[in-house]
Amino acid sequence: MNAPASTVMPASQEAPAVVEAADLSLTFQTNDGPVHALADVDLAIGKGEFVSFIGPSGCGKTTFLRVIADLEQPTAGSISVNGMSPSEARQSRAYGYVFQAAALYPWRTIERNVALPLEIMGLSKTEQRERVARTLELVNLTGFEKKFPWQLSGGMQQRASIARALAFDADLLLMDEPFGALDEIVRDHLNEQLLELWARTEKTICFVTHSIPEAVYLSTKIVVMSPRPGRVTDVIESTLPRERPLDIRESSEFLKIAHRVREGLRAGHSYDD
Amino acid sequence: MSKYLPVLTILAGIVAVWYVGVYVMNAPFQQKLNERAGAEPTFVEFVGQTMSQPKPTLPAPHQVAVNFFENTFLRKVTSGRSLVYHSWVTLSSTLLGFLFGTVLGILIAVGIVHVLALDRSLMPWIIASQTIPILALAPMIVVVFAAIGLTGLIPKALISTYLSFFPVAVGMVKGLRSPETAYLDLMHTYNASRSDVFWKLRLPASVPFLFASMKVAVAASLVGAIVGELPTGAVAGIGAKLLGGSYYSQTIDIFAALVAGSIVAVLLVTTVGFVGRMTERAMGVRPA
Structure with a gap:
């Protein structure tokens, strides 16, 4: 067994990997015996990539994201985030995290929700105001500063939560099924906006989803996972151009990648139950 | 209508x-x-x-009504027969006790939520404290404090405190622990300190719980203040009025005092409810 969570140097000498996992395993001890949420995951995520994690429930895609975010501790193997341990990366505020539910604090207005991480990081009021305005503009929520979360639609709430994750300019954005609870029309719209935002900010994005079209449309790299134990069955480098209008989803290129994702999911026996 | x-x-x-x-x-x-x-x-x-x-x-309702009207509106508020005077005496000790009780309850809850040793040890004692009949305890509190030269408002208020800290402590523990995992995880990803988590998450999240338990606590405080006046030979207050009435079989007076007590209770609970609603509105809660 490897020492848990030790720092791994990036393999390649050019662009250093933002996230690098080697033989990463995580086993939860439950009353029904051990659950292997992640088993021997090897993965490198380069700077500026848009990586989707796709797989059925229990395949460990959310767990992997939470390990990167230092919200779960691996039981074996190693992982580095920006060349540091996840804990150090978290302490240096290396990433922004977007949860499945918007998780906006209901007693704070939209601008104060976005300002929350900035307050905790001790930024000056003027700096806070400036950054809140900038990030709200980035997610097209200018004009909604003084609204409370319940006054916004689900899609707008999720955009506010993305703004909150962007507000402190971390280079890595971790998104855990951010659009899973939204209807398809809103989701299409937000996917388009997210790509636009990614192009503008050049962030590295890790995106958990269980929608094949969403994964293919958004990603430069698709990680297909399967459950029991949670492991990576396929890593697909997308051949789609970075510039992606919504109708690219009807192109044969798109359908070819989607097919390969579906094959990967099937290979992982994820349709068995 | x-x-x-x-x-x-x-x-x-x-x-x-x-x-x-x-x-x-x-x-x-x-x-x-x-x-x-x-x-x-x-x-x-x-x-x-x-x-x-x-x-x-x-006594018949109209007798009580006449007595209540006379002793409330037709007497000088400084008069020993004025219900306004007696209500004020009881109210002042109720409010002081309620204030102490709320602060104590919040402090206990903060301790329980943040210190594992207190979490493990304190709750059984708090619950045990409430199983002792206040009627048995009230005279002892008054006597003990009188022995160290403390009489009047403070011992009475402490009886109110004894009854009112409990619902606040229990409600606040629940309130401070109410934030969902995602809210707490979010704080973790920001590398937030415990004080940030407390001030920016746990405390605001606990506000609805605080006001719900304060409503119970303020009513308990009033009971405490009245009970505190009973065994002590207090000369003023709704409790004293009740006791005096029963000595001299002034049943109409007793009922009028009870009415006064209920009105004070309604006013207190309504006021706490109103302040709670105002606070929640200021905090952006969706109007019902």
């Missing part, structure tokens, strides 16, 4: 039952009086007599 109709119907029912009770309870004594005096009133006269005794077993 349709909102008040059910309430008024119930009220009318209660008053009707009360009047029947007045007749039943006061009739035997009135009969004896009439026999001794050799009077033979008609039934209507007799019913009237049962409802106008000076020291009835059960």
